Every structure is written in structure tokens, then in C-alpha cells.
Amino acid sequence: MTAPVSGPVLVIGSGLIGASVGLALRRAGVQVWLDDVDAVAVAEAVDRGAGEPWRPDAGQPRLVVVAVPPDVAGPAMARAGDFPDATVTDVTSVKAEPLAEARAAGADPRRLVGGHPMAGRETSGAAAARHDLFDDRVWVISPLAESDPQRVEDVRDLVVTCGAVPVMMAPEDHDRAVALTSHAPQLLSSLLAARLLDADPDAVAVSGQGLRDMTRIAGSDPRLWQSILNSNADSVADVLEAFARDLEGAITRLRQREDLGDALARGVQGQRRIPGKHGATATAYDLVPVIIKDEPGELARLFVAAGGLEVNLEDVRIDHVLGKPSGLVELSVRPEATTRLVEGLRALGFDVRA
Amino acid sequence: MTAPVSGPVLVIGSGLIGASVGLALRRAGVQVWLDDVDAVAVAEAVDRGAGEPWRPDAGQPRLVVVAVPPDVAGPAMARAGDFPDATVTDVTSVKAEPLAEARAAGADPRRLVGGHPMAGRETSGAAAARHDLFDDRVWVISPLAESDPQRVEDVRDLVVTCGAVPVMMAPEDHDRAVALTSHAPQLLSSLLAARLLDADPDAVAVSGQGLRDMTRIAGSDPRLWQSILNSNADSVADVLEAFARDLEGAITRLRQREDLGDALARGVQGQRRIPGKHGATATAYDLVPVIIKDEPGELARLFVAAGGLEVNLEDVRIDHVLGKPSGLVELSVRPEATTRLVEGLRALGFDVRA
Numbered sequence A, B: 001m002t003a004p005v006s007g008p009v010l011v012i013g014s015g016l017i018g019a020s021v022g023l024a025l026r027r028a029g030v031q032v033w034l035d036d037v038d039a040v041a042v043a044e045a046v047d048r049g050a051g052e053p054w055r056p057d058a059g060q061p062r063l064v065v066v067a068v069p070p071d072v073a074g075p076a077m078a079r080a081g082d083f084p085d086a087t088v089t090d091v092t093s094v095k096a097e098p099l100a101e102a103r104a105a106g107a108d109p110r111r112l113v114g115g116h117p118m119a120g121r122e123t124s125g126a127a128a129a130r131h132d133l134f135d136d137r138v139w140v141i142s143p144l145a146e147s148d149p150q151r152v153e154d155v156r157d158l159v160v161t162c163g164a165v166p167v168m169m170a171p172e173d174h175d176r177a178v179a180l181t182s183h184a185p186q187l188l189s190s191l192l193a194a195r196l197l198d199a200d201p202d203a204v205a206v207s208g209q210g211l212r213d214m215t216r217i218a219g220s221d222p223r224l225w226q227s228i229l230n231s232n233a234d235s236v237a238d239v240l241e242a243f244a245r246d247l248e249g250a251i252t253r254l255r256q257r258e259d260l261g262d263a264l265a266r267g268v269q270g271q272r273r274i275p276g277k278h279g280a281t282a283t284a285y286d287l288v289p290v291i292i293k294d295e296p297g298e299l300a301r302l303f304v305a306a307g308g309l310e311v312n313l314e315d316v317r318i319d320h321v322l323g324k325p326s327g328l329v330e331l332s333v334r335p336e337a338t339t340r341l342v343e344g345l346r347a348l349g350f351d352v353r354a
Helices: A016-027 A039-048 A070-080 A096-104 A149-161 A171-198 A201-205 A209-219 A222-231 A233-255 A261-272 A298-308 A335-347 B016-027 B039-047 B070-080 B096-104 B149-161 B171-198 B201-205 B209-219 B222-231 B233-255 B261-272 B298-308 B335-347
Strands: A009-012 A032-035 A063-066 A087-090 A113-117 A138-143 A165-168 A286-293 A315-320 A326-333 B009-012 B032-035 B063-066 B087-090 B113-117 B138-143 B165-168 B286-293 B315-320 B326-333
Touching: A009 A016, A009 A070, A016 A032, A016 A039, A016 A149, A032 A039, A063 A070, A063 A149, A070 A087, A070 A096, A070 A222, A087 A096, A087 A149, A096 A171, A113 A149, A113 A171, A138 A149, A138 A171, A149 A165, A171 A209, A171 A222, A171 A233, A171 B171, A171 B201, A171 B209, A171 B233, A171 B261, A201 B171, A209 B171, A209 B209, A209 B261, A222 A233, A222 B261, A233 A261, A233 B171, A233 B233, A261 B171, A261 B209, A261 B222, A286 A298, A286 A335, A298 A326, A298 A335, A298 B298, A315 B315, A326 A335, B009 B016, B009 B070, B016 B032, B016 B039, B016 B149, B032 B039, B063 B070, B063 B149, B070 B087, B070 B096, B070 B222, B087 B096, B087 B149, B096 B171, B113 B149, B113 B171, B138 B149, B138 B171, B149 B165, B171 B209, B171 B222, B171 B233, B222 B233, B233 B261, B286 B298, B286 B335, B298 B326, B298 B335, B326 B335
Parallel strands: A009 A032, A009 A063, A063 A087, A087 A113, A138 A165, B009 B032, B009 B063, B063 B087, B087 B113, B138 B165
Antiparallel strands: A113 A138, A286 A326, A315 A326, B113 B138, B286 B326, B315 B326
């Protein structure tokens, strides 16, 4: 653990992320000033204990965290540069465009370091803020080529003080990465879910878990995603164009009854690249299916049994079934624990379908 | 509950599905004969208790279930029609093409009724068969226009005897439905996962739960899916062409920095059409996030607590976090139970982040 970041820290923007940064820093004893164009938001964040309201005569901040939406982050970072010796960072989910806008508006690139905590909630506003929102989460740090190394260290101290795991990535690399792993998948999920609007109700009735998985993120807030997609439009479009070419190729091969086996096999390989638990390379877990009654306490009984067998469950999936009050629960366990779990649960009378 | 299906039932194909049909019918006391081009597969299914081996002098089956891969199901159904009064059905995941091939090979359409149980396992073969594989699952029944109503009733009896929920759907409707809800999503998932192969390892490191959800089914068996996609190629291509048009429109709008809000909003609406638990319309569940230590027994402690509070968990998602031995568990509960769960868990010392 490095030292806590040196304060005072000025947080501009007192929404969910800004107020959570304040709470996380206050938890570590760092002095925090809060600002927002909306005085009510500041009052709410102060009330939550995220810091003191910013006043022009308060003094000079050592670090400024700009926590406003992507489309206004650039100018806000430039204004923050008016503090003569402050390090300036932001927390928006797109990096290159806001940083370029900050420079265009006159920000000093030596004191500017971009940031993106990979954390959020379905809700927004200071009322939803939490001191532990960033605990154990990746927080990407995106320096400019001109960023002073000591300024990068300041931001690293901020990240660690907030409980997060710093990952260094150039702004353009960050934006290309999240375009591929987050922004393009979001739009694909939305477009797939939207296809269901024209479908017959009977057709949608035969939906399985695969479709549910693929459309879950389609339920996200359209306004927020509109803003994110717009700020990273070209990187997202690049990913989607490559995807569209692959898709056109697959459609042609389907129409001509040609083999798609290699495209499917490439999917298997690609999926294996996604990091698993705790950022490690994905482990091939065994799936142990168990049928349980759909009643309070039934999952508890199952997990008590697994705990009693000293088996750590890596993941749990509940696959609901039609028509009857029962559920299929799939337990993911390390292969070396599978036999112990299966035999132990059966001995306890569980309906294990392994 | 209707009466058990009238036997004897001849099951052609003694793999996972065929042997499971045999086990489910034997459970209900129905006489079952098993056949397969592979005598070892028959022996294995017989050994599991799925029925007796078929012999030409055994007598006349009342019902024939063709449980062979889609590309050979049509001719097998035609041959099954040689039994003078048997109802003939199949269990393949595509309907129109195999049924058309059966008719082309001389099958009597009055005695022919297609079927598709929406059940399966990651493993295959009679050794993996289960008597309860179809319990509570949708089993689509796809009559031809010429199918005799009594033959349709025979297949309905088969479905109910196997423990499944019958859903009537014309073959072409079935194929269009599964193209939309299963086959096209499978290919989209594979193509998205394959895009990760060209990506920098650092880029893949910022993957979140959204990407994991969208690529889970990309891990499925390429050979099986190659066969399914080939047998339903035009319906899948139709869905993907409509999707590709939407995608091209979205890319154009991204490049021109035009608003995508309505496409995202349509995604939200489409996602809401997917049936939820037990085939009901999706309920908006509340998500209750809880941080637990990543140790044996921790999930158990959480579920015991939820059970003790008499809260039924509708779904569970474990969102692994980076760098530290802890996990974020999201509990889905009916909105009316949320306050009881949150306050109850907090009173018990749980780190609830609602």
C-alpha cells in the first residue's frame, strides 16, 4: 500500500462517481472539497460525508478530480488547470476525446492525466454514492505523452487510496479496448434485443438462457450510453465495422450452405481469452447442475451443504424452468473439487444432475 | 395430467436425447424399444435402463421417436413410416428441413408430427442420459398441415409423459423462432468472441461482466452448431441480414455523430419481451449487491441468512473483482422483499451495497 494521496483534493462534479471518490478519500483521512454547477448536489454529497463545499478562498488543491459527463469533461479539466500547481485527472469512461478537448481549451498537458474507474451502479446521484464503490475494481490511468511522471504518481496514489487496482493504458489504447470489450458489445446487445420487438410473442416464448445472457446489458440507461458511444464513436465504429464484415461473411456462407465450423471454433478460442476471476486467465470450471425447489431456504440448504463439504463455489447460475416450482442451479467449481461436491451433495439427498 | 403415451415406443437413436426419452418413458411404465446404427450405443442405453433392444420380430410400435442428428433425421422418419400404423415424431432442433426430407423420402404426412424438446446438456451419449432431462422444459410440437389430429395427441401424450410442457408451433414458425432466439444469437456470440483473438492482451484485461455474458454461449460445441446452423440456414440468415441492416445504420450514425438514443431505447423495450421465470413475462426484480469474502462457506452464510429472512432469491450473480479475495454477489428479489432483505442482511453484519 502506497501513502494516501496528498490533499486537499477538489472533486468537480458531485454525482455518483464524484461523491464516491469523496467518500473513499475521506475514509483515508484526505481533505476533500466538493464542487458542482448544482448546489443541491454539493449539499447532498456534503451531507453524505464526502467532503466540504468548495469555496474560492479555501486555498489551492493539490489534485483536481473532474467527475462530470464526457461531453463537458474537457473544458472542466482545462478550467481546473487554472490552479497553479494542481494535478488534474478525470473519471469519464472515454479518454482521448475529453483529454484532446482539455488541451484545445488550454490545459497544461504536463499536469494532466486521464483516469477511468471501472465501477458504477444502476442508480446515479450523490445519494447512491459509496465509500467502497472502487474497492478491488480496475481503475485505468491514461497519461498523455507529456504528462509529468510525478503527476502520474499522484493519480496512482489517488487510485490506490480509493481502494482500486491501477492499470496503465494510453488514452487511445483505453478507448480502443473499451470499444471492443464494452461499448460495441453494448450496442450489439441493444440491436439484438430490439430485433425481438418485431417478433411474434410465441417466438419469444422459446427464448433460452443464451438469449437472456446476450440481451442483459440491453436494459441499460439509453441516455448514458448515447453519451458514451458519441464520445468514443470512431473506435466503436471500427470494432463494429470489423464485426459487420465477419457477419456478412457468415451470412454468405449460410446462404451457400458452406461450413461455418472455423468461425465457431474461433469463437471458442476468443471466449477463452476473457480474464476470469480476480483478473486471472479464465479457468475451465466444472459445471455441477442441481435441481432445487423454488422455495425460500432451498438455495441456503444447497450452499450450506457446499460449504460443509469445504468446496468453494466459483460461480452460480440459476436456470429457471417452465411450469413448475423448481429451478436448475449450476454450480461452477474447480475440477479437483467436483467429485467431492457431487458425491457429498448426493449423500445429503440433493438431486445432482452431473 | 393426461394418460401416459400408449406404447410400445420405438426410439431410433440411442444418444443423449434418445436414451433420456427412453428413461423418461420407462419411469412412467411405458414399454420402450431402442435402436441405433451403433450397437454399443444401444447396449449402453439398455444398460442405463432406457428400454429393451429393438428386434425386427418384436412387434409393431405405436409411436416412433427419431432421435438422430438433423442431417439424417428426414430419411430416418421416412423409414419409420414403414411400420403400418405408427405415429412418427423426431426431436431435432430444426423442423422444416428434416420434415420436408422425410416427405420427399416417402413418409406419410398424416402420421408425421415434428417435435423439439428445449433441453440438452454439455455432454452427449447414452451415458449422460437422464430420466428427468425434460422435466418442466418446453417441448415444441410441430404438426404438418396434413398431420392427423389423433397423431398430434399421441405426441402430446409423449411430451407430457416425459415431464415436459407442450407448446404448439408450425415447423416454419418454430424454425424462425429459434433462428431469432437461439441460432442467430449463437453465431453473433461466436463472432464477437472471435473478435477478441486479434486484440491486445491489455485490452481484453478490461473486460467486464457484459462481455462475459455476451460470449458465454460462444464456448459451445462448434460441430453441433455447424449442423444446426446448416439445417436452419435461411431462417438464421434472414435474422442476421435484418440485424446487419440495423448494424450498418448504427455504424453510419456513429460515424456522423448522430443520435443513437432511439436504437438503445428499442433495445430496452425488446429485452423486456423475453419471458422470465417459469415462462411468465419478465418481472423487474430488484438487485441487492452484497460483498462477501471468497472463502468456502461464505455464500452459504449469505443464503442461510436470506432463507432465514424468508426471502426467495429469484436469481444470483457473482461478479468477481480484481486483485483481492472478495466477490460481489448480486441477489435478484421481488421488489416487495427488497427492504426486508437489505435491512435483515445488514442487521446480520453483511456488507450490503444497496
